[in-house]
Amino acid sequence: MPTVDGVDEDGTRTDEGRISRVDRGSVSVLLPAAGPGEEPAELTIATGRDGTLPAVVGDPLHPAVGDRVVVDGDRTLVAPRTSELARDGSDRTSVEQVIAANVDVVVIVEHLEPAPSLGRLERMLTIAWRSGAIPLVVLTKADLVSDAAHWVTEAGAVAPGVGVVAISASTGAGLDELEVHLGEAQTLVLIGPSGAGKSTLVNALAGADVMVTGVVRGDGRGMHTTTHRQLVPLPGGRLLIDTPGLRSVGIVATEEAVAATFEDIAALVELCRFNDCAHEREPGCAVVAALDAGELSERRFESWRKLQREARRQAARADHRIAAEQRRQVRTRGRDAREASRIKSRR
Ligand SMILES: Nc1nc2c(ncn2[C@@H]2O[C@H](COP(=O)(O)OP(=O)(O)OP(=O)(O)O)[C@@H](O)[C@H]2O)c(=O)[nH]1
Ligand SMILES: [Mg+2]
Ligand SMILES: [Zn+2]
Structure with missing residues (x-):
């Protein structure tokens, strides 16, 4: 298997590049300049019929701009991602x-x-x-x-x-x-x-x-x-x-990402008297106290609430997808088991 540092296990050289553009049916790969004074090279590589490329580890994936790839002869493999926007x-x-x-x-x-x-x-x-x-x-x-x-x-x-x-x-x-x-x-x-x-x-x-x-x-x-x-x-x-301008930012969020963005509010939440404070009218609510004192703007508070709701909705949607996939697998397994017992009973 080719490694990402550019040398195969058997010692042959492979090229590592970055995906510079994704089109329907193909990707462009930027290869670093071979030496000083040389231009970087750009290759066009066809993606599979479903738009994916094989990965160094795991299932094929839909390539994105910035992906690291290993070009090994006629195979292009996508390396695991360190970050993903x-x-x-x-x-x-x-x-x-x-x-x-x-x-x-x-x-x-x-x-x-x-x-x-x-x-x-x-x-x-x-x-x-x-x-x-x-x-x-x-x-x-x-x-x-x-x-x-x-x-x-x-x-x-x-x-x-x-x-x-x-x-x-x-x-x-x-x-x-x-x-x-x-x-x-x-x-x-x-x-x-x-x-x-x-x-x-x-x-x-x-x-x-x-x-x-x-x-x-x-x-x-x-x-x-x-x-x-x-x-x-x-x-x-x-x-x-x-990148093209974002007309609206449909967020892909986790509650952690929302808490990082609203670090100031997350710190206030820690100070609320009750762990399950809804930050409405509870006694000892540090968020409401900051709002009343004018230290936290109503605009930012509402924005935090909205993004939190979006993050939760999204987590629920993801759970829903996972649950649907699990149900599908259980159904398939049940069908396979029934099929297997039918074959056995026929013998
Ligand atoms: N005065 C001024 N104009 C700028 C500046 N930066 C960009 N512009 C102008 O703003 C307009 C839009 O700039 P672009 O760089 O095309 O904007 P963009 O963010 O790439 O837009 P999209 O590709 O549509 O997402 C152009 O007419 C630029 O000349 C700046 O610092 N000062
Ligand atoms: Mg632009
Ligand atoms: Zn509170």
């Missing part, structure tokens, strides 16, 4: 949709003009915390506003423990600070609403026009909105995944 599939029956795999930092991009949406930030933070990667908030178009510092504070308050940077791709302001926040991170994904300036930021970081960016039309919508997820190599070896 996912959102809820658009239709109710579909399972979660993986936006990007194996990322170190989820860059949450939100425009300063028009004014940022704190609620959207909270939703994006929740899917980021759930991914296993570290979130970072980038507020764009700082050149268009005079109150960028105010919004950095506001965003910081809804993103406890998360870095917040205001930038302008037009003037280059904030890009050095962004670099500091990125630290050692090797793979980044940009998420955020359409027109926030994700592709413009990719180009600024790449130092070249690698992505086509939006020309804002009269109706305020971009003409060149990004339509597919794309992994782009940056000078210096980092990899950046650009």
